[in-house]
Amino acid sequence: MTDKVASRLRLDDDTAPFERAWKYEIISAALAHPKGSAERKSEIDALDGKSKLDWTGTQRKLSKSTLYKWIETYELEGIYGLAQKVRRDKGEKKVFISREWSNAVPFDEETKATIEHDLKQYVRGLVKGGGQLKQTRVLAAEKLKEISDAYGYTRGSASVFAIPQAFVQAEHHFKAVYRHKVDRKASMDNVPRVRRSTANLMPMEVVVADVHHVNILVGRADGTYSTPKLIAFHDIATNRVFCEFIQFDNRGGVRNSDIITAFVNMCQHPAFGVPQFLYVDNGSEYGFADDLADALRLGAKVIPFNGREDRNRIIRSIAYNAAAKHVEGWFRQMNQQYFRHIQGWIDDDRMDPKRPELGKLPAPYGEGFEAFCADAFDLITAYERMPQNGRALKGKSPASLFRSHVENGWKATVLDSSQLLTVFTRPETRVVKKHGIEVRTSAWVCDGLLEFFGRTVIAHIPKYHGFAELLVTDEHGAEIGIAVADREFEVLDERGAQESARRKSVRNKALTKLGKSAPDIDVGAELIDYGRKQLPVIANEPDATISVNRPGSQRRAILPVEAERNSRLQQDEELRRQNNAASAIFAQIQRSTGSVK
Incomplete structure (x- = not known):
């Protein structure tokens, strides 16, 4: 075995001994017989086509050519030669930009690396400027042709300068700059957000108030129907909800007085009481909430010495920030999983409601509003007894979590009337x-x-x-x-x-x-410049000229001669001359007519 072969043996590889042992175990029976013997051939024939579990745990099908190759390697290099060799060029960069360009140009590796770096910066600028994949590949190919020409290589065909798709896609992250510049909404959707936990909250410490449509048709006494409104106060510590339903006799919306009444009823309920903090929308129906700041301080059990005692007890949500309101998820869950079991349910899409028959809305709930409220409250009670797998409840139901707080002494305040980095x-x-x-x-x-x-x-x-x-x-x-x-x-x-x-x-x-880190490139200007550099397609000489003869005449139709383009002054002068000539002719005609008479 030569020194060159020995240098490629994987002597320090942890997996090489297992590979050698596995291969040797397979060919050992054949090695026991002399080379060229019928017995060796018989052993190899017996293994041909069989599958064996190799040292990596993968099923591997054996063939005669493979077995003979292993035996030949063992006899020439010994058992160390049975492990796959290390590539001679391992760790070296073999391709710059594309394999065809790297093989075609006569540059040394340093020059190739410089050109690749410059082209990569150009591609980054194109991607940063909003260039699409096809545009970027075409413009980059043209740029590579220009750079190669500047270094003295001008003989390449179009395929030599073609840019691989992977070369452009490697700079895809620069698109984040373009997106941030032209589509701030899409960029801001990827802004990192902090995570918040409700694990250490006590019941009624933070309550979210909101109003929502109940997507159920409920009949009125006069034979018409409407969809009730739901006023909800969501205790985010336990996922319990205190709510009240409203049905209007005519068209209308929830008023301050409706929410105040529901809020007072909650504050008088022994299982709810006065919240410490109230989270509400910016709608006019919550205008009363600012007057409750002092009253909400009554719900605080302990006033900590960290500045929170001076914090406003009313928290206004940011507009169009539904993700911050926990109650939105509760509304969706109730509508999709519970309220759907009440007659008259039409789902959330008012423009395309659920229909039991094509062209017909479901029949309204016909037992009256009071009976509807009783059914709805029973469904809410069922919800509160259902185990939930979110981060807050961790398999408990809202009712069981609230019970644990009560058993630990919680009482409502009611109104009167969460290193080894590299090893293993x-x-x-x-x-x-x-x-x-x-x-x-x-x-x-x-x-x-x-x-x-x-x-x-x-x-x-x-x-x-x-x-x-x-x-x-x-x-x-x-x-x-x-x-x-x-x-x-x-x-x-x-x-x-x-x-x-x-x-x-x-x-x-x-x-x-x-x-x-990337140049600012006007992609539109680059595309225009690219278009201007392209040579026009020159048409061949006309094959024949067609002449057109008028019926009854031997004269040929000729193309009109392009009129001379005069300036505005020349046009005015010509018009004046024509007018004078016409006037002279007209006067002469009049004189001739008079003399005849």
């Missing part, structure tokens, strides 16, 4: 969503991920032990950061808002830096 880890690909990753159903974040705009990362997850931190790298092994489990903030914890602002700041700075 396994790399797992994770999709980056909103600058965070998910591992074992939990969100993990770090500042490095806030500055990362790619699609996937590699999370190095310990295989044999628990962990509080994770090493996160990109697909090329470069470290992104050390991720930790995303911290939950209580609903009213002001540190949540501060962390949210800090994350946005880190992301925006990284986005600005990313934008400055």
Whole structure:
């Protein structure tokens, strides 16, 4: 065995001994017989076509050619030669831009690397400027042709300068800059958000109030029907809801007085009482809420010395921010899973309601409004007894969670009348969503991920032990950061808002830096310039000329001669001359007529 062959043996590879042992075990029976003997041939024939479980746990089908090749390698190089060899060019960059271009140009590797870098910057600028994939590939191919020409290579065909799709897609993350510039809504949808927890809240500590349509047709006494309104007060600590239904005799909306009445009834209920904080919309029907700030202080059991005692007890939601109102999820769940079992249910789409028969709405609930309320409250009671698997209840029902608080002494205040980073880890690909990753159903974040705009990362997850931190790298092994489990903030914890602002700041700075790292390129101007550089297609000489003769005449029709284009002054002068000539002719005619008479 030569030194060159020996240098390629995987002597230090952990898996090589298993590969050698597995192959040797298979061919050992054949090796026991002399080369070229009938016995050796018989052993190989017996193995031909059989499947064996290899050292990686994969079923592998054996063939005669493979077995003879292993035997020949063993006899020439010994048992160490049975493991697959290491490539001679392992670790070296073999292709710049594209294989066809790399093989065609006469440049050294340093020049190729320089051209690739310059072209990559150009592609980044195109992607950052909004260039689509096809446009970017065509413009980049033209740019590569120009750069190659500047370095002295001018003989390549169009296929030599074609840009692989993967070359452009590798810079896809620069599209985040373009999206942030022209579609701020789409960019802001990917802004990292803080996670909040309700685990440490007490019953009635935070209550969300809202009004919603009940999508059930309920008959009135006069034979007409309407959809009732539901006023709900959602205790986010236990997921219980205090609610009241309203049906109007005519068209109308929920008023301040309706919500006040429901609020007072809740404050007098021994299982609810006065909330500490009330979260409401900005609608006019909640105008009364600002007057309740002092009254809500009565619901506080302990006033902590952290500034919260001076905080406004009325919290107004941001417009069009339904994700922040816990009660919206409750409305959806009740309508889809519970209220659908009441006669007259039409679902949420008022323009295309549910119909038991084509062209006909369901029959309204006909037992009266009071009977409807009784059925609806019974369904709400059933909801409160159902176990829920969310982060807040963790398999408990709202009623059982409330019972545990009561057993721990909670009483209502009523009104009168949640490191080993590299050792023994396994790399797992994770999709980056909103600058965070998910591992074992939990969100993990770090500042490095806030500055990362790619699609996937590699999370190095310990295989044999628990962990509080994770090493996160990109697909090329470069470290992104050390991720930790995303911290939950209580609903009213002001540190949540501060962390949210800090994350946005880190992301925006990284986005600005990313934008400055690529040139600003006007994609429209590049496309126009590209179009202008293209040579026109020159048509061949006409094959024949067709002449047209008028009937009864030997004269040929000729093409009209293009009229001379005069200036405005010349046109006016010509018109004046024609008018004078016409006037002279007209006067002469008149004189001739007079002399005849």
